Amino acid sequence: MKVEKIEAIPLDKKIAEKYAMQIAKQHITQAIKKVKYLGGGSFGRAYGIEFADGKKIVVKFLRANDMLDKEIHDLKLLGDNCPVKIPKVLFVEKAGDSIPVDCYGMERIEGKNALMAFGMLVQSKRKRDKFADEVTSALHQIHCYKNHKFGDTISPDCDDWIEYYKPFAKAVMDKAEEMYKANTLSEEIITAMRMAWSKFDIIFSEKVEEACLIHGDLNVANIMVGKNYKLSGFIDPLNSMYADREYDLFQFDNLTGKRFNLRKTYIKKYGASKLCDVKCAFYGLWNEVYCFIKTGQLVSIIMNPLIKNMRERLAEL
Numbered sequence: 001m002k003v004e005k006i007e008a009i010p011l012d013k014k015i016a017e018k019y020a021m022q023i024a025k026q027h028i029t030q031a032i033k034k035v036k037y038l039g040g041g042s043f044g045r046a047y048g049i050e051f052a053d054g055k056k057i058v059v060k061f062l063r064a065n066d067m068l069d070k071e072i073h074d075l076k077l078l079g080d081n082c083p084v085k086i087p088k089v090l091f092v093e094k095a096g097d098s099i100p101v102d103c104y105g106m107e108r109i110e111g112k113n114a115l116m117a118f119g120m121l122v123q124s125k126r127k128r129d130k131f132a133d134e135v136t137s138a139l140h141q142i143h144c145y146k147n148h149k150f151g152d153t154i155s156p157d158c159d160d161w162i163e164y165y166k167p168f169a170k171a172v173m174d175k176a177e178e179m180y181k182a183n184t185l186s187e188e189i190i191t192a193m194r195m196a197w198s199k200f201d202i203i204f205s206e207k208v209e210e211a212c213l214i215h216g217d218l219n220v221a222n223i224m225v226g227k228n229y230k231l232s233g234f235i236d237p238l239n240s241m242y243a244d245r246e247y248d249l250f251q252f253d254n255l256t257g258k259r260f261n262l263r264k265t266y267i268k269k270y271g272a273s274k275l276c277d278v279k280c281a282f283y284g285l286w287n288e289v290y291c292f293i294k295t296g297q298l299v300s301i302i303m304n305p306l307i308k309n310m311r312e313r314l315a316e317l
């Protein structure tokens with residue numbers, strides 16, 4: 001994970017829609033009935049394509065050069081080890097003369113992402129608990145796939161989790177200090193980070209025994225729900241690793257995830273280390289600062305609760 005700013009390759013939404021149709025037609029020789037922009041973050045852009053016979057696929061563009069191979073690899077690896085649907089990749093196209101960004105086609109998962117399924121927020125506690133139960137069971141199944149080394153899924157090569165994670169955390173800390181000096185990162189963020197960094201050896205004093213496969217980015221926007229808000233799939237892995245499985249829990253608290261008690265449900269069902277809460281606070285804050293470094297975009301509704309949580313968990317140490 002390179003800790004540096006990445007310039008997204010420019011891609012106009014309307015032009016990308018044309019590219020999506022062009023590429024879909026090329027690979028699936030059928031008339032297209034509909035195309036629709038589905039969403040995307042800093043580097044991704046997804047389009048739904050419906051063919052004349054009703055078949056539906058998604059074409060996703062990646063506006064950074066080094067993402068395609070990993071995303072394809074991880075969708076397959078996770079798909080092979082997860083009881084809920086993870087989209088199968090149908091075709092892959094590297095950037096070329098006619099389309100300037102990498103892209104791939106995949107199966108369309110039914111429904112919408114759980115962040116956009118607003119009605120879920122006002123469902124009964126029983127239904128929200130059931131959703132949390134299904135999500136956590138499926139994630140735990142992924143975590144049951146182990147490796148003898150820690151590290152990135154493509155080349156895991158560390159005997160110990162901290163041997164892999166600490167250099168990354170240090171690189172994020174160093175870059176944050178550099179940005180703070182350049183007035184591009186706030187006092188509030190750097191203060192919380194400095195406090196946490198000074199306690200790194202305490203926070204990570206428990207040994208992580210097993211290198212578990214993790215999704216890496218399982219927040220509510222990457223969890224799909226279909227009719228009656230039933231869990232229909234997981235999408236969009238990022239930074240999938242063989243890791244401390246608790247690394248997969250901080251994303252459960254981002255955005256509207258807390259409403260479903262996802263993290264606590266996982267811990268209740270499968271247990272956690274003694275320092276899990278403070279570790280998750282650290283993972284969450286560091287990941288968000290890492291995203292900020294990469295994209296230059298600060299997402300306050302995610303960052304502010306992470307800073308507050310870091311301070312509170314440190315006070316309990």
Ligand SMILES: Nc1ncnc2c1ncn2[C@@H]1O[C@H](COP(=O)(O)OP(=O)(O)O)[C@@H](O)[C@H]1O
Nearest residue numbers: 038039040041044046058087107108109113236
């Ligand atoms: N295979 C899929 N099936 C259905 N919807 C999808 C699929 N992939 C992406 N989407 C929709 O597009 C949105 C953006 O795609 P995503 O892969 O999460 O992009 P990003 O990497 O930019 O977050 C998702 O939140 C979801 O609503």
Ligand SMILES: [Mg+2]
Nearest residue numbers: 041221222236
């Ligand atoms: Mg996403």
